[in-house]
Amino acid sequence: MTEYAISTKNLSVAYSDKPVIWKLDIGVETGSRxxxxxxNGAGKSTLIKxxxxxxxxxxxxxxxxxxxxKSALKEVAYVPQKGEVNWDFPAxxxxxxxxxxxVHKGLFKRPNKKDKKIALDALETMKMSQFKDRQISELSGGxxxxxxxxxxxxxxxxxxxxxxxxxxxxxxxxxxIIDTMKKLQAEGKTFLVVHHNLxxxxxxxxxxxxxxxxxxxxxxxxxxxxxxxxxxxYYEKSDESWIS
Amino acid sequence: xxxxxxxxxxxVAIGTVILSAAAGIVxxxxxxxxxxLIGDAIGHxxxxxxxxxxxxxxxxxxxxxxxxxxLFGIIAFQLxxxxxxxxxxxxxxxxxxxxxxxxGLGMALKSYVQGNPYxxxxxxxxxxxxxxxxxxxxxDVYLIIAASVVSLVLFFIHYQQLKxxxxxxxxxxTVGISIRFMNVLVLAMTIMLxxxxxxxxxxxxxxNILIAPAVTxxxxxxxxxxxxxxxxxxxxxxAFIGTYISTALTGIATGPAIILALSVCVVFSMLFAPKGILxxxxxxxxxxxxx
Numbered sequence: 001m002t003e004y005a006i007s008t009k010n011l012s013v014a015y016s017d018k019p020v021i022w023k024l025d026i027g028v029e030t031g032s033r034x035x036x037x038x039x040n041g042a043g044k045s046t047l048i049k050x051x052x053x054x055x056x057x058x059x060x061x062x063x064x065x066x067x068x069x070k071s072a073l074k075e076v077a078y079v080p081q082k083g084e085v086n087w088d089f090p091a092x093x094x095x096x097x098x099x100x101x102x103v104h105k106g107l108f109k110r111p112n113k114k115d116k117k118i119a120l121d122a123l124e125t126m127k128m129s130q131f132k133d134r135q136i137s138e139l140s141g142g143x144x145x146x147x148x149x150x151x152x153x154x155x156x157x158x159x160x161x162x163x164x165x166x167x168x169x170x171x172x173x174x175x176x177i178i179d180t181m182k183k184l185q186a187e188g189k190t191f192l193v194v195h196h197n198l199x200x201x202x203x204x205x206x207x208x209x210x211x212x213x214x215x216x217x218x219x220x221x222x223x224x225x226x227x228x229x230x231x232x233x234y235y236e237k238s239d240e241s242w243i244s
Numbered sequence: 245x246x247x248x249x250x251x252x253x254x255x256v257a258i259g260t261v262i263l264s265a266a267a268g269i270v271x272x273x274x275x276x277x278x279x280x281l282i283g284d285a286i287g288h289x290x291x292x293x294x295x296x297x298x299x300x301x302x303x304x305x306x307x308x309x310x311x312x313x314x315l316f317g318i319i320a321f322q323l324x325x326x327x328x329x330x331x332x333x334x335x336x337x338x339x340x341x342x343x344x345x346x347x348g349l350g351m352a353l354k355s356y357v358q359g360n361p362y363x364x365x366x367x368x369x370x371x372x373x374x375x376x377x378x379x380x381x382x383x384d385v386y387l388i389i390a391a392s393v394v395s396l397v398l399f400f401i402h403y404q405q406l407k408x409x410x411x412x413x414x415x416x417x418t419v420g421i422s423i424r425f426m427n428v429l430v431l432a433m434t435i436m437l438x439x440x441x442x443x444x445x446x447x448x449x450x451x452n453i454l455i456a457p458a459v460t461x462x463x464x465x466x467x468x469x470x471x472x473x474x475x476x477x478x479x480x481x482x483a484f485i486g487t488y489i490s491t492a493l494t495g496i497a498t499g500p501a502i503i504l505a506l507s508v509c510v511v512f513s514m515l516f517a518p519k520g521i522l523x524x525x526x527x528x529x530x531x532x533x534x535x
Contacts, residue, residue: 052418070420078418089276089411090462090471099408103419109404135466151415 005030005159005190006051010060013043013050020046022213023060028192029207033185035195038211039234044194045081047211048161051192052078064159074103077152079162082144087137093147094132097122100154115154122153125180142173149177159190167196178204201225253491256377256444259385260483260502263441266392268457268479269399269472270433275458276410281336282324284451285343287438289320291350291447294372299357304368306384306443313439320346321431347447375446375499377487384443391440395433402429407468446499453479456506463517482506 006028013021021043028034036044049055051062053070064072077100100122101115111119123129126146131139139147145165152160160181166174181191181204195201201208202221210216210224216233217224247253274280290313297312298304320342327338358366371379399406409416409426417423438450445453457479461471486502514520 054414054417073418074420076418078415080412080414084414085412086276086410088462090466090468091407091411092466095407095468096411099404099411099415102404102408105404108401111404 003030004028004063004066005032006062006064006161006192007066008047008051008060008062011047011050011057011062012059013046013055014058019058019213021050021211024211024215026209026215026218028190030190031185031188032207033181033191033193033205034207034209035193035201035205036209036211037195037198037201037233038216042212042233044211045163048163048192048194052076052161075157076159076161077155077157079148079152079160079165081163081167082141082148089136091136092132093128093134093136093139094119094123096136096147097150097154100151100156103155118156119150119154122150125153126150127176140170142169145169146173146176149180153180153184158188159192160184162191162193164194164196198230247488247491253487255382255385256380256491256498257484257487259380259388260377260444260487260498261480262392263388263437263444264453264457264479264483264502265476266396267437267441267453268461268475270395270430270437271454272458272461272472272475273406273410273430274434275455275462280451280455281339282321283434283438283454285324285339285346286317286320286435287447287450288343288350289346290314290317290438290442291372292316292346292353294442294447295350295353295357295369298366298369299353299363302363304365306381306387309372310387310439310442313442314435316346317435317438318431321435350447371446372442373446373448374497375442375444375449375502377444377490377498380443388440388444391436395436398429398433402426406430444498445502446497449499449503452503452506453483456503456510457482460509460513460517463513463519465518478509479506482509
């Protein structure tokens with residue numbers, strides 16, 4: 001399992017008695033930009049939540065850099081879906097980005113000058129410096145997503161896992177996120193991204209996992225991004241009768 | 245001005261001011277998370293614990309009654325958790341059920357105790373309903389100081405964790421912050437302050453010292469630390485004014501007096517704070533003129 005940034009073995013997750021993902025064996029190559037695509041209810045978010053150990057699998061396991069232990073997650077910066085945070089929290093954009101430094105801190109977790117510098121640089125990367133003192137509830141959807149990505153950059157992780165980061169955002173932000181992703185990939189970072197726009201997969205990613213509860217296909221985009229595979233995920237298994 | 249320099253007033257004022265400042269800080273977490281009423285249910289639920297502790301030991305000793313209060317606070321919280329987790333009853337219904345059920349039990353026990361010649365000195369129980377700081381002893385104040393210091397130390401040791409946990413619980417989990425531990429921590433700090441504050445503020449109104457200062461704080465600032473400082477300041481100031489009023493005017497219980505002072509702060513802030521009604525109106529007006 002060690003050559004992969006992220007891997008799963010026989011991973012199954014179920015909510016109540018319905019399986020959401022079933023016996024997944026995946027390997028996300030180190031230094032890749034890997035997309036997870038599939039129809040609604042295919043288990044894309046569930047897969048990354050299982051990798052982040054936010055949901056408990058009914059069977060199998062997942063590993064980050066070869067380790068199944070929770071502590072390996074420190075190597076992962078997670079960008080959740082926008083709806084999961086408390087927007088009324090009294091914090092500025094800068095406060096939120098500074099939270100990304102948490103994993104690197106000692107006993108009292110107090111950020112120092114160096115952490116603040118890193119947070120400011122991350123804001124600059126996401127072109128959000130001018131909003132650093134802005135209350136988070138006053139941001140637009142695209143700006144919020146930039147703040148989350150800046151927090152992930154401040155985290156300074158080797159692996160980035162993002163849950164639909166491009167959903168409901170403006171085209172400028174989308175381009176900025178993709179450019180940043182490509183730049184960080186060039187530095188050796190790994191990306192695993194839940195993605196819903198099928199048209200942009202070949203432009204944005206170099207590897208893809210096509211998912212519909214099971215793996216339909218996985219590998220380099222040029223090999224597996226075929227009409228047959230996409231149809232197999234989106235049309236042939238869209239009902240639930242496959243569960244025997 | 246005699247009151248301000250009187251020794252007994254100062255002792256009581258120190259107690260209520262420290263309590264309300266600490267409660268203002270700790271209560272901010274529940275207010276931001278939108279869980280204020282859990283504190284109310286716990287506050288009311290501590291009352292039967294106080295009466296039962298009195299019945300068991302037959303002494304009006306705050307340190308013993310506080311143990312009953314803490315136990316019942318924990319039982320009430322667990323019950324809310326069980327009710328919402330294992331049935332279709334919603335959180336607000338569960339809170340209402342637990343709040344009134346436990347308080348009703350406390351009142352029934354109180355009538356029983358006060359009508360029973362076996363128990364002596366039972367009128368002191370009434371102080372725990374609305375609070376009567378005038379009857380507070382030095383030992384009561386020590387207890388308040390101890391609980392406040394412990395909760396504030398716990399709060400600021402876990403400051404960064406509490407911040408991330410309150411803002412973004414999912415992210416908190418992914419960076420290794422245990423949500424269960426944070427829940428227990430917030431609950432422990434809350435119950436501790438409620439229990440020691442009962443005699444000063446009373447079971448019925450205690451939730452207000454957890455909620456009102458935090459509401460005031462969030463109306464004035466967008467920065468978490470500033471919100472905490474304003475909450476502590478408005479809590480402490482209101483406690484001082486309330487204690488003064490209840491000492492100066494006989495017949496006014498301390499709890500209601502403090503709550504009145506806190507409410508004045510909240511109303512003033514709702515009107516005049518940067519995030520208040522008037523500021524919002526003037527922003528909209530300016531926008532209208534610009535258009």
